[in-house]
Amino acid sequence: ESGEGKAKAERMFSLMDGFLKNDPISLQKDILDHVEYTVARSRFSFDDFEAYQAVSHSVRDRLIERWHDTHAYFKRKDPKRLYFFSLEFLMGRSLSNSVINLGVRDQYADALNQLGFEFEVLAEQEGDAAQGNGGLARLSACQMDSLATMDFPAWGYGLRYQYGLFRQVILDGFQHEQPDYWLNFGNPWEIERIHVSYAVKFYGTVEEQDLNGGKRKVWVPGEMVEAVAYDNPIPGYGTRNTINLRLWAAKPSDLYDMESYGTGDYINAVINRQKAETISSVLYPDDRSYQGKELRLKQQYFFVSASVQDIIRRFKDSLNDFNQFPEKVALQLNDTHPSLAIPEVMRVLVDEEFLSWKQAWDIVCKIFSCTTHTVVPEGLEKIPVDLLGSVLPRHLQIIFDINFSFMEELKKHFGLDFNRLSQMSIVEEGAVKSIRMANLSIVCCHTVNGVSRVHLDILKTKVFKDFYELWPQKFHYKTNGVTQRRWLVVSNPGLCGLISKWLGTDAWIRDMDLLMGLRDHAGDAELQQEWKMVRRINKIRLAEFIDAMTGMMVSPDAMFDVQIKRIHEYKRQLLNILGIIYRYDCIKNMKESDRRKVVPRVCIIGGKAAPGYDMAKKIIKLCHAVGETINNDSDIDDLLKLVFIPDFNVSVAELVIPGSDLSQHISTAGHEASGTGSMKFLMNGCLLLATADGATIEIIEEIGEDNMFLFGAKVHEVPKLREKAENHRVALQFARVLRMVRDGYFGYEDYFKSLCDSIEGGGDFYLLGNDFASYLEAQAAADKAFVDQERWTKMSILSTAGSGRFSSDKTVGEYAHQTWGIEPCRCPF
Ligand code: 7GP
Structure with a gap:
């Protein structure tokens, strides 16, 4: 540094009291x-x-x-950095x-x-900061925490929505949505950086210009919007490293002059400019049906374009040779939502940095990786070609060019197998010609990750079978994890203290494998006693919360049986409710002497339905209707309660999970890509009642089948069961409880008709009828285990002890090593 600079720095420092104390x-x-x-x-x-x-x-x-x-x-x-692109981050408090x-x-x-x-x-x-829908978005938040804690040089990039995920309000048992204008009270956790801003282009045309004898493409945009950075510091645990989550907000651009010829004209021009802000105004509330809307496309491109400009600026600050770009940049796409980054990087490198197509393509193929979070084909994004061509004309050309080369490569590989070519093509022909974003991602990414082992199997054998045959080396999985900092240390201080006491260290907060040490003490009466105490205090806290939210008094002596997650047919909240009806019916018809043997239960359900998802909304209403009947039936008393917790979100989860005894993860096998809620419950010593789906299969490997309540068809059995038009194995009990709903036992029979129709006869796609009997058996096994509190507590301790593998630290470590090629960069204290 120059003498002058040094003198200035010294004077600055002398004016400061040093760092904050x-x-x-x-x-x-x-x-x-x-x-x-x-x-x-x-x-x-x-x-x-x-x-x-x-x-x-x-x-x-x-x-x-x-x-x-x-x-x-x-x-x-200046290490290689990871840039994590996600349209959603569910940070909570x-x-x-x-x-x-x-x-x-x-x-x-x-x-x-x-x-x-x-x-x-x-x-x-x-x-809560609710800038996301569900699992995918919360996973991003957990991974940011791990990236910071493990000292990785990483950045998160996303959108700063003015309206987060809607608030759920229940009126007369029906879900209503209220806008979440969360910035109303200010947000101290972000830093507005008005000087960090980029112009983002939309619409317009592509022109050809002569350049040194060759031709080049110039995109002349029809609209410009300014992206302004809002930085959210993400502190690591046990390190000074604090990384950045940079979210972009849309502001009108100054780059265009306005010329107006009258007051009204001027006012309208200003109002029109203001409309630019709508791009980042609202989060789409559907987590897995793709809508094909222009605003959504603009959101995706807006955040991608600003982020890519930011990354390239940072790269050029230190280097100017793009051949070194892949040594400095790893770009991770969280699902296909940010996949426009691929043609965008191509465009910038070719049209603005004047690299050849081949050079640019080589770079692109080295920097991108993606993770897919679903098995549901409706979730796969397809952008209509007309829409893409109008909003991003140059990107459409680039995608066509990428696809052309890809098709040539395919022909060499498979010959003229047109069926295969058309399935694998990035461009889908048909009534509405569209771009398949998943295909684009697979073609251009060096690695495609699934989120659990069985998820990868499904990708290989079904969803992306053709691609797997072409490029088996591209496909991998990293089993999801969650951060123990939020899901144990923040949310369950009691258990956290107890764990540290018995392990003799709190080092597990950075190294979850240490939890295995609890196994040695699982049978210890003293630990069991303390464990039960802590769990009871958490249950009392949850009971108070239920009282405050719903006015219902529940006893902490009962078993708290919880299912909280987005409402979806494949997650089968309906199976849970039908099981509750069955339990209710049994209790009602019991002899007095048998009633004394019943394990009292508080069944807790929570979750939001996408505003346009009719079946999911009906499930919410059914839950309320059934609750209304059960909770007001004096025959039942405290033996059974059904509570719906409204407006489920991250901070509600932090309260509910530590207070649960049993939690349900009961998706039809083959449908839950991973599931991360189960991991949070597991860490907190809550027992799982689950199907062998997603990451549960790996949880079984860690804690053993007899430490949980497993039921239902297995992944490989599901297709065969579906083939049978008539479901032979439907239990009698299933028909009986369904009849109660159909006959209006809980009212609203017309409204519930379509819900009943969806699971009866050959139409029972999610196999509720098939799995019902074994579901009831698993529930009965849970009752039996609960009566023996010593056994239950031991199972609970063993659940926590076996949860180490499901820390996001582990997941992120694997990504860093196997996919991103980044190393820790630890800032000295
Ligand atoms: C979810 C999956 O449903 C869940 O199984 C998984 O644990 C989670 O992602 C994290 O990987 N998917 C979504 O939340 C989602 O929106 C649409 O998927 C692409």
């Missing part, structure tokens, strides 16, 4: 300063919410210090997670106590 007095001072100057309340009078705001800002200051240091360090070392990862949880709690506040109470003031 974390002793209780310094923290109190910082919090009060934020009350006064940031929140602009008097430090002598502020409420819980204002205290939350001030505390958050003081935590944010600490995040910013580390985030600056991390980026300065990355810049200096940030305060508790941040103070835990920063290692200042206790200091804050003390500081607040001395100011007369309780940390827990303030943490509850925070709203």
Whole structure:
């Protein structure tokens, strides 16, 4: 550095008090300063919410210090970086997670106590950041936490929606959707970077121009929108590393002059400009049916284009030779939503950086990898060619060119097998000619990952069979994982303390394999006693929450049986409800002497239905109708309760999971790509009642079949069972409970008719009838195990002990090593 620069830096440093301090007095001072100057309340009078705001800002200051240091360090070392592209990140709340990862949880709690506040109470003031739908989006959030904790030089990129996932309101048992205008109260967890912005182009035409004797393509856009960065620091645990999640918001672009000829004209022009902001205004609430809407396409391209510009700028800051691009950049596509990044990188390299097509293609083939999260064919995105050609004319040409070369390669490989060619083509012919985004991704990515072992099998043998035959080396899987920081340390401090006590260390927070050490103590009466105590306290907390949300009193002595996840036919919440009706019917018809043997249950269901998903909405209504009958039946009393928890989200999950005894993961085998909820329950010592689907198959390997309640058809049996038009094995009980619904026992028989029709006769695609008998058996086995509390507690401890393999640290480590080729880059403390 120059002498002048150094002198300036020294003077700056002398003006500073050094880094922020974390002793209780310094923290109190910082919090009060934020009350006064940031929140602009008097430090002598502020409420819980204002205290939350001030505390958050003081935590944010600490995040910013580390985030600056991390980026300065990355810049200096210039390692290969991972860029994680996802249209959805389901972050939930940030305060508790941040103070835990920063290692200042206790200091804050003390500081607040001395100011007369309780940390827990303030943490509850925070709203959820719900910038995503379900599993895919929460997985991205867990992986960001692991990337930071494991010191990987990674960036997340996504969209900053003004409206997150809708709030679910239940009126008379029906779901209603309310907009989630989550930024209303400010968001201390993001940093607006008005100077980090890029113009994103849409529409227009492609012109050919002469260039040094050759031709080149120039895209003349019809619309420009500005993408402005909002940075969300992601702190790692036990490290100074704090990485960045950069989300883009749309703002009107200044690049176009307006010329107006009157006041009305001018006003309209301004209003039209303002419309640019709609691109990032709202998250699409469907998690797996593709709509083919223009706005969605614009969202995808908007975030992809801004991110690619950002990455290329960063690359050029240090190097100028694109041949080295693959040594510095790994680009991960979270499902096909960001796959426009592929033609976008081609376009930038060829049209703007003037590389040859071949050079650009070589680079593209080295940098991209993707993960697919579904087996449902309706989930595969297809963009109508007309739409793509109008919004992104140059990209359509590039995709056609990629496809042309791909088809030539295929012909060499398979000959003129037109059937195969048309199935594998990126372009789907037909009534609506479309671009298959999955095919585009597979052609261009060096690696395609599934999210569990069985998911990869299904991709290889069904969904992408042809591609697997062509490129077997491209297909891999990384079993999903979840972060133990949020799903144990933040959400279950009681159990967390107990685990550390018995393991004699808290090192498992960074190394989950250590949990296996609990196996040695699973039979220990003292541990069992303490384990039960902690779990009971969590159940009481959940019971209080249920009371607050629904006005229903439930007893913590009962077994808490939980199914929380998006409502979907393949996840079979309906099977659960029919099982509950069966239980109800049995209790009603029991002799008094038998009633005493019944294990009391509180059945808890929660989840959102996509606004246009009729069957899912009917399932929610049925749950309420059945609950209404059961909960008000004085014959039943405390033996059975059915609770629907409204507006299920990340923070609700944090409360419900630690308080559950039994949790259900009962998808029709072959439909749940992985499932991650099960892993959160497992960590928290909740027993699983499950089908052998997705990651459950691997969970069985870790904890053994006799530590859970397994039932139902296996993946390989499902196709055969479906072939039978008539389902022979449908249990009598199944017909009986279905009849109760049809006959209007719970009211609304007309409304429920189509729901009943969907699972009766040959139409029972998800095999509820087939699996019902074995489902009931598994439920009975759970009852039996629960009576023997010693056995149950042992199973519970063994579940936690076997959950180490399902930490996202493990998943991310495998991705880093096998797919991305990145190394840790740890910022010195
Ligand atoms: C989900 C899968 O349904 C779930 O099984 C998996 O655990 C999770 O992704 C994470 O991999 N899929 C989605 O949430 C989704 O939106 C559509 O898929 C592409």
